[in-house]
Amino acid sequence: MDNSLYRLVYYSRNQIGDDGAAFSSNVDEILAKSRVNNLRDEITGALLFNAGCFAQVLEGPLERVEAAFERIQQDERHGEVSLLAVDPISHRYFPNWAMGFIGTSEAHAKRFADVGSSSGFDPSRLSGEQIHTLLRDLAIEEEAA
Amino acid sequence: MNAVTSILHTLEPHPFQLLNTEKILELLPRPVLVVGSDGLVVYANKASEVSFGAFPGGAVHALFTGLGTDLPDTSCAPVSVTSIHSGESFDAAFVSFDDGQYLVDLRPASQNQGIALKTDVDELTGLAKRNALLSHLSSALSNGSKSSSIAVHCLDLDRFKMVNDTLGHATGDLLLKKVADRLKAACRKSDVVARLGGDEFVILQHDVDDLAAAEKLASRIVDLVGRTYVLNGHTINIGASVGVAFGADALQPDDLLRNGDLALYEAKKAGRGRYRMFESGMDALLLGRREMEIDLRRALALKQFKLNYQPFLDVSTKRVDGFEALLRWEHPVKGNIPPLSFISLAEENGLIVKIGEWVLRTACLEAMSWPNDMIVAVNVSPLQFKADTLLETVASALRHSGLPAHRLEIEITEGALLDDTDNVIQTLNAMRALGVRISMDDFGTGYSSLSYLQKFPFNKLKIDRSFVACDDADSEAILRSIASLGTSLGMSITAEGVETAEQLARIRGERCTHVQGYLTGRPMGTDQIPAFLAQHIL
Numbered sequence: 001m002d003n004s005l006y007r008l009v010y011y012s013r014n015q016i017g018d019d020g021a022a023f024s025s026n027v028d029e030i031l032a033k034s035r036v037n038n039l040r041d042e043i044t045g046a047l048l049f050n051a052g053c054f055a056q057v058l059e060g061p062l063e064r065v066e067a068a069f070e071r072i073q074q075d076e077r078h079g080e081v082s083l084l085a086v087d088p089i090s091h092r093y094f095p096n097w098a099m100g101f102i103g104t105s106e107a108h109a110k111r112f113a114d115v116g117s118s119s120g121f122d123p124s125r126l127s128g129e130q131i132h133t134l135l136r137d138l139a140i141e142e143e144a145a
Numbered sequence: 146m147n148a149v150t151s152i153l154h155t156l157e158p159h160p161f162q163l164l165n166t167e168k169i170l171e172l173l174p175r176p177v178l179v180v181g182s183d184g185l186v187v188y189a190n191k192a193s194e195v196s197f198g199a200f201p202g203g204a205v206h207a208l209f210t211g212l213g214t215d216l217p218d219t220s221c222a223p224v225s226v227t228s229i230h231s232g233e234s235f236d237a238a239f240v241s242f243d244d245g246q247y248l249v250d251l252r253p254a255s256q257n258q259g260i261a262l263k264t265d266v267d268e269l270t271g272l273a274k275r276n277a278l279l280s281h282l283s284s285a286l287s288n289g290s291k292s293s294s295i296a297v298h299c300l301d302l303d304r305f306k307m308v309n310d311t312l313g314h315a316t317g318d319l320l321l322k323k324v325a326d327r328l329k330a331a332c333r334k335s336d337v338v339a340r341l342g343g344d345e346f347v348i349l350q351h352d353v354d355d356l357a358a359a360e361k362l363a364s365r366i367v368d369l370v371g372r373t374y375v376l377n378g379h380t381i382n383i384g385a386s387v388g389v390a391f392g393a394d395a396l397q398p399d400d401l402l403r404n405g406d407l408a409l410y411e412a413k414k415a416g417r418g419r420y421r422m423f424e425s426g427m428d429a430l431l432l433g434r435r436e437m438e439i440d441l442r443r444a445l446a447l448k449q450f451k452l453n454y455q456p457f458l459d460v461s462t463k464r465v466d467g468f469e470a471l472l473r474w475e476h477p478v479k480g481n482i483p484p485l486s487f488i489s490l491a492e493e494n495g496l497i498v499k500i501g502e503w504v505l506r507t508a509c510l511e512a513m514s515w516p517n518d519m520i521v522a523v524n525v526s527p528l529q530f531k532a533d534t535l536l537e538t539v540a541s542a543l544r545h546s547g548l549p550a551h552r553l554e555i556e557i558t559e560g561a562l563l564d565d566t567d568n569v570i571q572t573l574n575a576m577r578a579l580g581v582r583i584s585m586d587d588f589g590t591g592y593s594s595l596s597y598l599q600k601f602p603f604n605k606l607k608i609d610r611s612f613v614a615c616d617d618a619d620s621e622a623i624l625r626s627i628a629s630l631g632t633s634l635g636m637s638i639t640a641e642g643v644e645t646a647e648q649l650a651r652i653r654g655e656r657c658t659h660v661q662g663y664l665t666g667r668p669m670g671t672d673q674i675p676a677f678l679a680q681h682i683l
């Protein structure tokens with residue numbers, strides 16, 4: 001089996017609905033699960049939510065990343081999953097994050113405004129590389145804060 | 146000794162040797178293979194070609210699922226295998242020759258139930274197989290009041306064959322496993338998910354309270370199975386078409402499955418990647434199509450096809466440049482059947498290749514009798530490109546008729562360029578090298594990707610009639626920009642469907658170079674062409 005290091009990037013539409021409480025409990029659940037599973041699977045990466053979308057970078061051994069992505073694909077909490085990239089990488093960009101979450105803090109909101117339309121961050125306008133870079137920059141800031 | 150080897154043995158010592166053994170094997174209605182010790186097919190009889198797509202030199206492991214990596218020991222019981230090609234199940238018995246080769250005798254699985262023990266579980270996916278599904282179905286149907294609350298979902302994968310062809314059967318098998326997982330994830334524990342072979346799945350849904358419950362599952366399947374897969378670093382996109390039938394509509398498992406299949410057929414016909422509920426009219430529809438198909442198969446032989454020709458004119462010289470060949474089917478009972486109602490059927494069953502060939506040959510022959518250097522334009526279906534014989538057919542039609550190549554114009558639609566674009570363009574270039582003109586038909590109705598125009602230098606763009614018929618600002622703007630784009634790329638522009646003098650004036654203003662339509666000439670038989678040309682002025 002192929003265990004070389006790969007990076008997978010996708011974005012999707014949130015289908016949880018805009019009920020605030022349901023949303024945050026769902027996201028909490030996703031994150032908790034992701035951290036446990038990803039630690040086990042040697043997967044690192046980052047997850048972003050904004051304006052009804054998820055964007056996620058997963059990096060790790062190809063086979064594990066594929067298995068995690070297959071579970072994620074089947075998740076009813078989101079839909080219209082657009083796969084932007086599956087590439088081999090030489091090293092991890094998120095070495096310390098089993099799954100970082102980049103949420104809705106004010107600083108981030110401002111940041112998204114730069115890349116998105118007036119309605120907010122719109123990942124459909126970005127390439128896998130751009131999302132990857134964006135998530136990584138945000139992650140570095142988060143760690144520095 | 147099994148039947149095949151006993152035939153071989155009884156024949157060999159026969160003094161007259163009237164029949165040769167290979168002939169017998171060719172005629173034998175069940176598949177027989179000879180496989181070398183390296184796992185490559187040495188000999189494949191006709192039946193194995195049909196059931197497995199087997200050919201000498203191919204790997205035996207690529208033919209069926211269910212075979213281990215090593216060929217089974219001859220002493221062991223027959224192995225259950227499933228044809229990757231047809232999805233049929235067989236019991237494979239291996240008989241070894243002295244030199245390490247094997248004879249593989251394949252018995253259709255249904256013929257010898259009870260002889261070999263067969264499990265009800267599909268080895269590859271772990272799903273139920275046909276027999277298990279049928280027994281679940283009959284118990285659900287015999288359950289009186291409850292039969293009204295079951296539904297079956299018949300499912301086919303769209304583009305699965307392409308995955309198998311391009312990424313190999315091993316990846317195809319992996320994909321089938323993932324599809325099976327997704328189907329299980331979409332269903333409840335009490336539902337039965339079965340794989341009938343190949344990429345054919347059926348789900349038996351229990352406790353279906355209403356139509357909405359079945360629709361919900363069907364749409365979930367279409368959504369879930371259609372989501373992108375990642376396999377060995379490859380991104381794979383397939384789709385699912387689903388046909389749904391209700392227990393209340395059927396008494397027997399077979400009827401229920403047939404209804405589901407009919408609905409599936411409709412789903413695929415409606416464009417795939419969707420589901421359809423069974424409706425009682427669907428059998429009649431299919432019956433009608435079957436009848437039409439039978440008639441269509443005979444139509445060529447019975448000479449029921451005829452070509453009519455519609456003139457196209459150069460707007461500036463006001464002269465007729467040529468005629469487009471239009472196919473007519475004169476059905477002895479149903480009268481004239483317009484191409485719109487039979488071409489899609491002919492494309493579905495592949496007859497279009499034969500019909501298209503007839504059209505090409507006939508058009509070239511008939512054009513020889515026309516005065517001057519009139520061009521004859523012939524439509525070619527995307528499927529004719531797939532058949533790979535198009536170039537040959539064009540060349541031979543020219544040769545046999547004696548028509549100079551520059552008098553033939555091939556019209557293609559954007560559909561032809563959608564798949565396998567590079568190959569199609571290669572064929573187009575080869576036709577162009579013969580001297581044939583190439584034009585793009587119905588431009589503006591399909592994808593109208595401008596990149597197609599860049600990929601191949603068409604001689605002509607034909608703008609769809611809908612842009613000519615509407616005189617709103619949008620249509621006019623589209624007409625104008627297509628025309629100016631085309632002319633700047635050195636292409637002629639034909640406006641189709643011109644029926645009135647106002648339309649003619651308008652398209653003239655929009656830089657169209659050619660015109661075709663009722664105004665400048667209705668379709669006519671080849672014998673009317675000289676008279677038409679003699680009296681024609683724009």
Ligand SMILES: Cc1cc2nc3c(=O)[nH]c(=O)nc-3n(C[C@H](O)[C@H](O)[C@H](O)COP(=O)(O)O)c2cc1C
Binds near residue numbers: 056072074075099
């Ligand atoms: C947007 C989104 C991102 C997710 N990311 C991950 C992830 O990185 N790792 C993971 O294991 N599960 C992730 N999940 C959850 C999976 O869909 C699934 O629920 C989970 O992997 C199931 O784990 P289990 O089989 O251990 O219960 C995500 C779900 C969503 C909706």
